[in-house]
Amino acid sequence: MSDAVLEVTGLVKHFEIGNGLAFWKPKRAVRAVDGVSFSVQRGETYALVGESGCGKSTIGRMIMKLIEPTAGAIYVNGRDIAPLSRRQMQPYRKQMQIIFQDPFSSLNPRMSAGDIVGEPLLVHGLTDEGERQKRVTELFRKVGLRPDQMPRYPHEFSGGQRQRIGIARALALGPSLIIGDEPVSALDVSVQAQVINLLMDLQDEFGLSYLFVAHDLAVVEHISHRVAVMYLGRIVELGDTASIFANPQHPYTVALLSAVPVPDPRAARKRIILSGDVPSPIHPPPGCRFHTRCPLAFERCRVEVPAMKEVAPGHFAACHLREGRVVEAGASTAP
DSSP: OTTEEEEEEEEEEEEEEEETTTTSSOOOEEEEEEEEEEEEEOOOOOEEOOOSSSHHHHHHHHHTTTTOOSEEEEEEEEOOOOOOOOOHHGGGGEHHHHHOOOOTTTSSTTTTTTHHHHHHHHHTOOOHHHHHHHHHHHHHTTTTOOOTTTSSSSSGOOOHHHHHHHHHHTTTOSSSSSEESSSTSSSSSEEEEEEHHHHHHHHHHTTOEEEEESSSSHHHHOOOOOOEEEEEEEEEEEOOOOOHHHHOOOOHHHHHHTTTTTSTOOOOOOOOOOSSOOOSSSSSSSSTTTTOOOOOOOOHHHHSSSOOOOTTTTEOOOOOOOOOOOTTTTTTOOO
């Protein structure tokens, strides 16, 4: 797509693991991400959601080239960065940045907050100390911090303030794409709302694109334009946020949404409890990877991988049920 800041095609990441003392056996691989494709448009917030271990954070780290992909292409503003070396990646660091989940461990405890925010500027050639301090001061104000807090160290800030420092650092180089790896999950609920609203305000001001990795669907509904639902290394459903939340088309998405708490205790909601555990990514099940837990699974699900199909304009789902009828929220019988 011509207006895509990021396009990911056939992205794969397999982590090789040993067999302990059974060294004569072939090495196994954890299939963390197994053929994922999507795009993020300019000015858009694209959310990746799913249970822990589904591969969503691994995708974010591959896009940043913090870990190398096993296969696939990663186009940033039209250029495939997947095969680039560390030195060749340097110019692209200005175009994309990341906000980490833990606002404390992602900050150097030996550096002041001002030096942390100014470090990307120094690394990328802004050596004039006066200009750098001016830029850092501006960034502190943008994220709701005071310039007189710049000499303080990370342990002197609250969790929400530390995450604001992380956001300021991500903004320092003027990127077009920011990856948020569960950026509010470690914060109190009231602070989460403040940080989410800050991210949305910054997006409006600077025209930022976000790849928002999260498991909190209430937060995702509030901030995102489109959502991709992941299960065991693959995307099983994607579409605009309103369609996903109003009319989910994959049984896994239906189950996830049934677990979202509602503020009204009198509101009736049927919770769908999935049986069994998530299968091992070392030996994923054949066919549809969700069939071992799906209440609607039938024989075809166990042997044939479902293709991603457009079930409504801009709304896609990888489910054999799509060929016959629309999944209704709370449905529990197979065709």
